[in-house]
Amino acid sequence: MKEQSYICPICNNSELMLRHEASYIYSYVLDSDAPGRNNQEEFLPYLYDKREQKDQTDYIVCNKCGTKYPYAFIHGILDRDIFS
Numbered sequence: 001m002k003e004q005s006y007i008c009p010i011c012n013n014s015e016l017m018l019r020h021e022a023s024y025i026y027s028y029v030l031d032s033d034a035p036g037r038n039n040q041e042e043f044l045p046y047l048y049d050k051r052e053q054k055d056q057t058d059y060i061v062c063n064k065c066g067t068k069y070p071y072a073f074i075h076g077i078l079d080r081d082i083f084s
């Protein structure tokens, strides 16, 4: 049986993580009570009026040595076919 495994080429560790990193701008309308149309008594950051995504990036990081790899490395550089 063939299985796919991912190995860090720097330290040979097999625990790799895919990370999705993103940044957002949350906007809240300043109205008569707490900022944000959905906030009345208090300001709650998750009750926003508008959310814009600014940047996003996907990468793979090794849990042991911390090396970051571009997502494209998932094929050919980090993957290993294991026959068991």
Ligand SMILES: [Zn+2]
Pocket: 008, 009, 010, 011, 012, 013, 062, 063, 064, 065, 066, 067
């Ligand atoms: Zn590593």
